Amino acid sequence: MAVEKQTLILDVEDKPALTTGLLLSLQHVFAMFGATILVPILLGLPVSVALLASGVGTLIYQIATKAKVPVYLGSSFAYIAAMQVAIEQMGGDISAAQTGIVMVGLVYIVIAGVVKVIGTNWIDRLLPPIVIGPMIMVIGLGLASNAVSNAGLIADSDWKTILVAVSTFLITAFINTKATGFFKIIPFLTGIIFGYIVAILLGLVDFTPIIEANWLAVPEIYLPFENDLFNSYTFYFGPETWAILPIVLVTVAEHIGDHTVLGKIVGRPFLKNPGLSRTLIGDGAATAVSAFFGGPANTTYGENTGVIGMTRIASVSVIRNAAFIAIGLSFFEKFTALISTIPNAVLGGMSILLYGVIASNGLKVMIEDKVDFNQSRNLIIASSMLVIGLGGAVLDIAGFVTLSGTALSALTGIILNLILPREESFKAKV
Template sequence: MAEKKLLFDIHESPDLGKGLLLSIQHVFAMFGATILVPLLLGMSVSTALLASGIGTLIYMVSTKFSVPVYLGSSFAYISAMGFAKEQMGGDISAAQTGIILVGLVYVLVALLVGKVGTAWIDRLLPPVVIGPMIIVIGLGLANTAVTSAGFVKDGDWRNMLVAGVSFMIAVLVQTKGKGFMKVIPFLIAIAGGYIVAALIGLVDFTPVKEAAWFALPTISLPFATGIESFGQYKFYFGPEALAILPIAIVTIAEHIGDHMVLGEITGRNFLKEPGLNRTLIGDGVATAFSAFIGGPANTTYGENTGVIGMTRIASVSVIRHAAFIAIGLSFCAKFTALISTIPTAVLGGMSILLYGVIASNGLKVLIKSKVNFGASRNLVIASAMLVLGLGGAVLQIGSSLVISGTALAAIVGVLLNLILPKESTE
C-alpha cells in the first residue's frame, strides 16, 4: 500500500478546472531544469519544451498510460554534451549523435530485460548502488540551485530575497495550506516569487513585447529542410559522441530509482507492471527523438517524483495534459519569451526544495531496502560513490574520452559491487 493515501490515483481524473491547474503545476515544476539545460548548452528552449511534451507522450504509449511520469531535460549529460560541442568547435553533431545512441542503448537494455528478465540488473544495480546514485544526482545539483538562488559570496540581496520568498511560499502552502491550494504549492510559489521579482526590478519584459504570438520551435535536424528557422547537423560517430555513452549507466540507474520511489509513493511496482522493459523503451525512444530534433537528452524526472510525493496527485491524465500543454507552449513565442523572463532566483528557490527531495529519495531507497551499513562492502561502495560523484572527479582516457563525476560514480559503484565479496552480516 502507498505510504499516504493519494488524493488522485493513477487512473483517477480530477475535474476539468482542478486538472488543468494540476497539469500547469507539473509543467512549471519541470521548467526549472527543462529550460535551464538548453540555456546552459546554448539550445532552443522551445525545442526542449516540444521534446519534453512529445517525449512524455511517447513514454505513456510505451507504458500503456499506466505510469504517472513526465519526461524533461536531463542534467546528467550537460558536461558531456558541452565537452562534445567544445571539441567540435561549437558543432552540435557529436552531442546529438551521442544522445541518440544513448536512447538506442536504453532500447537494447529494454529488449534484453524483456528476453532474460531483470535479475542481471538487480545484480549490477542493487539498492546500495542506486541509493547513493540518486543522492549524487540530487546533491550534485545543489550548487546549481544555490547559485541560481543567489546565495553566494557578494550575491545580490534581491536574488536572495526572491529565492527565499519563493521557497517559503512553497513550504508554507505545502505544510499549512488548506484544500486545493495545498495541491499546487509550486505554481503558487512561482507566481508569488515572480511578482516579488517584478516589484523590485528583476524582470525585463522587453523580450515579451518584441516576441510574436506564435512561431515554429527552433529545431535542428540531421538533414536540410529548406525551412529558414530550422538548423542542420550531421550524424557523427567519432570519440566525442561515443564518450557520452557511459553516462547511460547513470541515467538507467536514475530511471530505476525514480520508478522505485514512485512505486513507493503510489503503492505499485512499476518495474513489474507495466515492466522495466516498457519504461526503458519509452524513456530511450523519447531521448533519441529529442536529440534527433536538436533537443537535450530526456529523462524521467526526479522533480516529477517530488511533486507527486508532496502533492499526492498521481493521476496519469494530469501528466498527459501537462505534455499537451508543453507542446502547445513550444509554439507560443510570447509564452516562451515570458518564461525566459522568470528570474533564475525564482527557479533557484524551487530547486532548493525539489533537488533536496531527489536526494532524500536516495536515502529512502537505502532505508526501505534495509541496506546494512554495518557491512564494510556496503560502506565502501556508498562512500566511494558519494565522494567521487559530489567531488566532481574526472577520469580522462586518451585524448578525447572523459568520464566525469556522476558517470564515474556510477561505474565505480557497479564495479565495486561486483568485485567486493559479500559478508555474512548481509
C-alpha cells in the same frame, strides 16, 4: 511505506465528458508544469521544445504501452549535471548533450529487449540501493555550486538577488510542507510564480522579450544534422557524450519504482501488463525523440503519481489530452518568452531546494532499504562514490572515453559492489 490501491473516480479506461476532461487535463499539465519547464531553463534550452517534447513523448509512450498506463512524461532532472558539463565543455554547443540523450533513449530500448528475454533480476544485482543511493546523491550535490551562485550567495552579491532567491526558496519549502490539496503537488510552480512576482517588484525582470515576441511561433527546434532550415548541430560522439550514458542505470531504476508505486495506487500490475519492456520502450523512444528536437531527456514522474494519488483520476484519456495541451502551449511564443524572463535568482532559490531534495532522495533510498553501514563494504562503496563523484575525478581511457562525475561514480559503485565480499550483519555490543 506501503502504498494501497485507492478508490478511483476515473479508472484507466474511463473517458470523461469533453468539458470535464479538458479541465482535468489542464490540472494534470499544470501539476507537471513546474518541473517540466525548470530543466530546460537551467540548461539554457528552449522551453517551447521541452513542452513540445513532453507532449509528443507522452503520446509515444501511450502508443508503446497500448494506452494502458496513465503516465505523463516530463523533463528529467537526473541528466541536468551531465548535460550542463557537456554543454559547457562544448562552449555552449548542445551537440554533445543532444547526442548523448538520443543514445540514452536507444539504450532504454536495448534494455527493454534484454528485459523481454531474461527478466529483471540482473538489474537488482547490478543496482542495489547501496549503489543507487549514492548515485542519486551525486546527481543532486554535483549541481550545488550552480544553485548557490545563481542564488547570489557569494561574495559581493546584490541584496536584491539574495532576497528573491530566499523568498523563492522559503515559499516553495512552506508550500511543500504545509499546503494541502492541489497546491501540495505543485510547489515548484508556485515557488517560481511567487519568486517572479518578488523579482518584478524589485525591478529585476526585463519584459522586452515578451513585448517583442509573436503570439504564435514554431518551437525552436534544433535538429542534430546540418540543413538550411534550422539553426542546428551535428551528431557528436566525443567523451562528453559517452559520459552521459551511465546515468541510464539510475533512471531505469527510477522508472521501475515509479511504475511499481503507480500500479499499487491504481491496482494494476503495470510491470506485467503491458509489461516493463513496453514501458521502457515508451520512455526510451520519447527521450530519443525529445533530444532529436533539441529538448531534454523525458522521464516518468513522481509528480504524475502524486497527481493520480490525490485526484484519484487515472484516466489515460485525461493524460492524452494533457499531452495535446502541452503541445499547443509550445506554439505560443508570448508564453515561452514569459518563461525566458525568469531571473537567475528565482532559479537559484528553487535549485537550492530542488538539488537538495534530489540528493536527499538518494539518502532515502538507502534508509528505506535499511542499508547497514556497520558493514565495511557498504561504507566503502558509498564513501568512494561520493568522493569520486563530487571531487572532480577524471579517468581518461586511452583517449577514447573520458569518465568523470556521475558516470565515474556509478562505474565505481557497480564494480565495488560486485567484487567486495559480503559480510554478516551484526549489532555493535555496548
